[in-house]
Amino acid sequence: MAHLSGTDRSQLLLLPEAVDDYVGPDNPVRFIEAFVDGLDLGSAGFVRVQPKATGRPGYDPADLLKLYIYGYLNRIRSSRRLEAETHRNVEVIWLLRHLKPDFKTIADFRRDNRAAFKTVFREFVVLCRQLDLFGRELVAVDGTRIKAVNNKTRNFTRPSLAKAIQDADERLAGYMKRLDEGDADEDRTPGGGSGNGDGKLAEKIAAIQGKRDRHKEMLAELDRTGADQISLTDPDARAMARMTKVGVGYNIQLAVDVKHKLIAEQAVSNQVLDLGLLAQTATAAMEALGVERI
Known part of the structure; x- marks a missing residue:
């Protein structure tokens, strides 16, 4: 067949x-x-x-x-x-x-x-x-986290910047010590010249200094703005915990009317904690629905 x-x-x-x-x-x-x-x-x-x-x-x-x-x-x-x-x-x-x-x-x-x-x-x-699609008697309000395009490696806090600067200072001190030891060896060895290792060390030092300067600029920017975080790809995104993981993103608040499960109000925030956000969303939902009590 x-x-x-x-x-x-x-x-x-x-x-x-x-x-x-x-x-x-x-x-x-x-x-x-x-x-x-x-x-x-x-x-x-x-x-x-x-x-x-x-x-x-x-x-x-x-x-x-x-x-x-x-x-x-x-x-x-x-x-x-x-x-x-x-x-x-x-x-x-x-x-x-x-x-x-x-x-x-x-x-x-x-x-x-x-x-x-x-x-x-x-x-x-x-x-x-x-169209009378809202019951306007009961709403459910909750928050959730959504991920931003900003990677965790491009998000910095004050402690992380301070630690990065400290690590750079320690690495620079180690490299400078190695250069000083190299100079001392040349003084003890007549006719000795600088090897390729010194050139590579100088490149590493320059790279670390450049990165350290950028970190100091970001720390100064936090001091100027009073913010506690800075994100390079998505400036408004913030690092926040979601379950057991920490990602960079936003805090979304939704108020849903129970009659037909329609969203009555929504808000996007980069505030890490929900403190105060749920009440604000509920108040805005009452205004949108035209009621004084819900």
Whole structure:
């Protein structure tokens, strides 16, 4: 008995022919389009809402926002993966009307409009209130840690900088001692010259001194700002404990209404401890939900 065989690709037709027919009336992408089209993106703070009179046409921020919301709902966060979806995903093709922005355009849009996304979140909460999707009686508030792009080796605290400077001083003292011993041996050996070892030691000394100077500059920056940590890749990230491990990242606070498990309020902080953050998030959630007690 033969296996099931597919249709010849050269003769395969897609029916129905209209992309709109592949997106049902209850498909979430239709809500995404209606929601974004109802926003005033200029007032929300999005850049390039009004196109320039000259130059090459750019992408409408509304279309890129629709793509990001779709990615959020479907757990697609990578700009490169979002770009791939614009080429193969029927829902995204329908949502963007066959537009195919590249990953850099998508990433730049998120970077340039970071503050405006919070306004969009607020508008969504208002819409949910109007649709009576919040119970507004009970919320659950909790915090979690998310990892930043900053590696632990590029995060420094005052103690770690002080220890690094001390270690550099000790290594420099050891190298200088070896150079002094080498000079003494040359004095005792007539006609003796400096060997290759002295040159390598000088290179090591220069490298350690450069690293030590950078550490001292970072320590001075902490003294100037009053901060307790400094991160080189992601300046706002902080080292914080998560379970038994310590990573560099952020502290996320969420307040969720229990009726339909919708997020009523969120906050991102680089504060290591949750002290005070839970109460602040609960208070902000009450303001967002329009209640004085919850």
